[in-house]
Amino acid sequence: MVTRKKSKQAPLKVLFVASEVEGLVKTGGLADVAKALPVTLQAMGHDVRVVMPLYRKVAGREQARTVLETELFVSSQPQPVGYQVKTLSLETDSDPVTVYGVDAPYFDRPELYAENNQAYADNGERFAFFSAAALDLCDKLGFQPDVVHCNDWHTGLVPFLLRTRYADAPCFAQTKSVMTIHNAVFKGVFNYDQYSLIPELIQQRYVQLEMDPAHVSMLKAGVAYADKVNAVSPNYAAELLTELGSHGMAADFTARADDLYGIINGCDYSDWNPETDPYIKQNFKAGKVSLSRGKKACKRDLQQQVDLPVADVPLYGMVCRLTEQKGIHYLLPILKDFLVNDVQVVIVGTGDPALAGALREISQQYPDKFAFVEAYNNALAHCVEAGADFFMMPSEFEPCGLNQMYSLAYGTLPIVRGVGGLKDTVIDYDQTPQVATGFIFEAPTPEALLIKLQRSLLLYCQQPQEFKRLQQNAMACKFEWRESAEQYIRMYLGEEQGVRASVISNTESLNA
Ligand SMILES: Nc1ncnc2c1ncn2[C@@H]1O[C@H](COP(=O)(O)OP(=O)(O)O[C@H]2O[C@H](CO)[C@@H](O)[C@H](O)[C@H]2O)[C@@H](O)[C@H]1O
Incomplete structure (x- = not known):
């Protein structure tokens, strides 16, 4: 894809554009990837710069050094928009990765995207500005990237701007x-009202990017105009070609099937490693004695932290954003039956x-069996991974999923629905017991989940040696970021074909 003549090993200059980055500010899995992938690419010798909004919540914001004080000029606007670029960094084993924080009034708010579960009304304008600023600052700072790597809808206008506003710009040639x-x-x-900073989108109508005559989708713009598109797992790439799995965008993804890839996320073992994890009560490794002592101490600690009785009973954990995506609505109807x-x-x-309220109510009815902690708490997330015996991810859909990888690393058997990246990373006990690492259920129903929960419980109670064998299988799994990063490089360099051929056969069964 990168056409400049260079040897395969020549370092690439990559601008990684993301709306959140682990270690600086995070609301979900996107942030984990936006740290780990740039850090890994840089460690492989590439020159990576990350650009993100400098929200009020960003860690280290006060100490950040201003490297650019400038204005975004937009042809149709009477007034330019002033902004500053401040540098932060992501620590690595070698050179830190430079992060450019875009500091503008748009981001000087208490939260990233929403307050009280209500999205900011001008999110379209905020991220249109961010996308335009990401390219504007690159030009002004003299960084000429080989690849601009965009992530999710917040950055979807970047590929569009490269093909329009910057089509003839030397910086992006x-x-x-x-x-x-x-x-x-x-x-x-x-609504079109929010795109005043992107006159290119208004002067000429791009019907294929519209949801209806009044509304444009930034994600559609990214998918249509990027040189390459990838999903965060091969199975999700296949699902994106189906009406159901693409959330209504099958035509957009099918049109790009030659340039569509599926690259599984890695697991950041520098953060998620039971041998070194600073958050957990007792570090442990896969060896039998270490594992059983470590898990026992971590379970006890977790029980104490969440006010459950300290007891030697099977413990099921879950850490997630409370949305339908995560399958809470499959768990709620059967939770009391399981308890x-x-x-x-x-x-x-x-x-x-509403989901939080329903969980709270059940926790009040079953205080000795069910703890619901309504918080975003990274330290506690680590303690759940370490102290639980099973980790539940009954997702309705799951592009990749990271928590199942974390739980595998901690010998906590995942119980997942067979969708997206969950299917790519967990091996079901009932299908292939010898190499199994967890449990998979297929039907999107509470009953199917309950059956697998009961199944896992039987294994734990009646076949403890078999349970321990699965723990060893799980802990032997490795999802190294280095391997994923190598696939990204091959995609950047155009060395691999898109997944159309392999995906089509899968898709037939998915659509059946
Ligand atoms: N209350 C809480 N307290 C502490 N930590 C919490 C938390 N709630 C969530 N987290 C953390 O946020 C991350 C969630 O990552 P996931 O990949 O599971 O889901 P998410 O849907 O956000 O990401 C999207 O992007 C990622 C990255 O590509 C895909 O893996 C995924 O399928 C896709 O939906 C994990 O690191 C988890 O520990």
């Missing part, structure tokens, strides 16, 4: 763009107030 889909359910759909057993369940999450 050699630049290609990539659009990574972490979650296609969020399409970034906004009839001698088990404990811990859920840590924030989000939809």
Whole structure:
């Protein structure tokens, strides 16, 4: 894809554009990837710069150094928009990765995207500005990227601007763009009123980017105009070609099937490693004694932290944003049935107030068996991964999923629905017991989930040696970022074909 003549090993200049970055500010899995992938690419010798909005919440914001004080000129606007670029960094084992924080009034708010579960009304304008500023600052700072790597709807206008506003700009003459889909359910759909900073989108009508005559989707713009598009797992790439799995964008993805890839996320083992994790009560490794002692101490600690009785009972954990995506609506109808057993369940999450309310009510009815912690708490998330025996991810859909990888690393068997990246990363006990690492259910129903929960409980109680064998299988799994990053490089360089051929056969069965 990168056409400039260079050897395969020549370092690439990559501008990684993301709306959140782990270590600086995070609301979900996008941030994990926006840290780990740039850090890995840089460690492989590439020159990577990350650009993100400098929200009020960004860690280290006060100490950030201003490297650019400028204005974004827009041809149709009487007044330019002033902004500053401040540098932060992501620590690595070698050279830190430079992060450009875009500081503008648009981002000087208490939250990133929403307050009280209500999205900011001008999110379209905010992220249209961010997308335009990401390219504007690159030009002004003299960074000429080989690849501009965009992530999700917030950055979808970047590929569009490269093909329009910057079509003849010397700074981007050699630049290609990539659009990574972490979650296609969020399409970034906004009224034309919000695109005043992108006159290119208004002067000429782009019907294929519209949801209706009044609304344009930023994600559609990214998918249509990026040189390459990838989903964060091969199976999600296949699902994106189906009406159901693409959340209504099958035509957009099918049109790009030659340039569509599926690259599984890695797991950042520098953050998620039971041998070194600073948040957990006792570090442990896969060896039998270490594992059983470590898990026992971590379980006890978790029980104490969430006010459950300290007891030697199977413990089921879950950490997630409270949305329908995560399958809370499959769990809620059967949770009380499951709690009839001698088990404990811990859920840590924030989000939809109705789902939170329903969980809170059950926790009040079953205080000895079910703890619901309505919080975003990274330290507690680590303690759940370490202290639980099973980790639940009954997702309605899951582009990749990171928590199942974390739980595998901690010997906490994942119980997942067979969708997206969950299917690519977990091996079901009932299908292939010898190499199994967890449990998979297929039907999108509470009953199907309950059957697998009961199944896992039987294994734990009646076949403890078999349970331990699965723990060893799980802990032997490795999802190295280095391997994923190598696939990204091959995609950047155009060394691999898109997934159309392999995806089509899958798609037939998905559509059946
Ligand atoms: N209450 C809480 N307290 C502490 N930590 C919490 C938390 N709620 C969530 N987290 C953390 O946020 C991250 C969630 O990552 P996921 O990949 O599971 O989901 P998400 O849907 O946000 O990401 C989207 O992007 C990622 C990255 O590509 C895809 O893996 C995924 O399928 C897609 O939906 C994990 O690191 C988790 O520990």
